[in-house]
Amino acid sequence: MNAAPADQIRLLDVQALDLRLSQLAHRRTSLPEHAELESLTKDLAQLRDLLVAAQTEESDTTREQTKAEQDVDQVRQRATRDQQRLDSGAVSSPKDLENLQRELVSLAKRQGDLEDVVLEVMERRESIQERVAELTERVSSVQAKADDATARRDAAFEQIDGEVATVTKEREVASATIPADLLKLYEKLRLQSGGVGAARLYQRRCEGCQLELNITEVNEVRAAAPDAVVRCENCRRILVRTSESGL
Numbered sequence: 001m002n003a004a005p006a007d008q009i010r011l012l013d014v015q016a017l018d019l020r021l022s023q024l025a026h027r028r029t030s031l032p033e034h035a036e037l038e039s040l041t042k043d044l045a046q047l048r049d050l051l052v053a054a055q056t057e058e059s060d061t062t063r064e065q066t067k068a069e070q071d072v073d074q075v076r077q078r079a080t081r082d083q084q085r086l087d088s089g090a091v092s093s094p095k096d097l098e099n100l101q102r103e104l105v106s107l108a109k110r111q112g113d114l115e116d117v118v119l120e121v122m123e124r125r126e127s128i129q130e131r132v133a134e135l136t137e138r139v140s141s142v143q144a145k146a147d148d149a150t151a152r153r154d155a156a157f158e159q160i161d162g163e164v165a166t167v168t169k170e171r172e173v174a175s176a177t178i179p180a181d182l183l184k185l186y187e188k189l190r191l192q193s194g195g196v197g198a199a200r201l202y203q204r205r206c207e208g209c210q211l212e213l214n215i216t217e218v219n220e221v222r223a224a225a226p227d228a229v230v231r232c233e234n235c236r237r238i239l240v241r242t243s244e245s246g247l
Contacts, residue, residue, distance in 0.1 A: 005241070021171070054128060061125040065118065221241065
C-alpha cells in the first residue's frame, strides 16, 4: 500500500486522538467515586436492613406493651369491682367473703406481676427506640456521603464527556484527511493491537512495541519509497517515518 508521507504523518495525529479517547474512557470507568459509591451503597443497604429490623422490633414491642397494659387494666378493674362489693357489704356469706378476699389478694399479686412485665417491655422498647434513632442517624449520614460522591462523580462525568465530544470532533476532522484505504488498515490494526495501529519510527525504534529495528530492517525501511506504507516487523503496526527516524 502507498500513501503520501504527509497523509501517513497525519495518521499519527489520528492515533494520538484515539489514544486520548481511550484514556478518557478508562478515566471515566476508573473514577475513585465508583469504588466509594460501591462501598457506601453496600453499607447503606446493610444499615437499612438493620433499621427495618429494628423498626419492626419496635412495632412488635409497642404492641406487646399495649397488650400488657391492657392486661393490667383488666386486672385492676376487676379488683376495683371486687373491692366495691366488699366495701358495700353486699357479700354476707362468710365463705363468699373469704373467697372474695382471697381473690383480691390473688388479683393484687397478678397486677404486680403484670406491672413488672409492662416495666420490662417499656425498658426494652426504650432501648430499641434508641437503636432505631441511632440507625436512622447513621443511614442519613451514609446517604449524605453517597449523595456527595454521586455529585462528584456526575461532575467528573460531565467534564470527561465534554472533553470526549471535543476530541471526537477533532478526530472526525483529522480522519477525513486520511485516504480511505490507509484509514481502513489503521483501524484494523488498531483493533488487533491494543488500540495502537500506527506508530512513529523514532531513532530506529518503533514507538508501538518499543523495540529497536535491526540493521536489516533499517536498510529495508531506508530503501522503501517515501510513499510506501511500511510495517514494523515486530508488532506489525504501521511504521510512520519522520525526520527523526534516524535513517
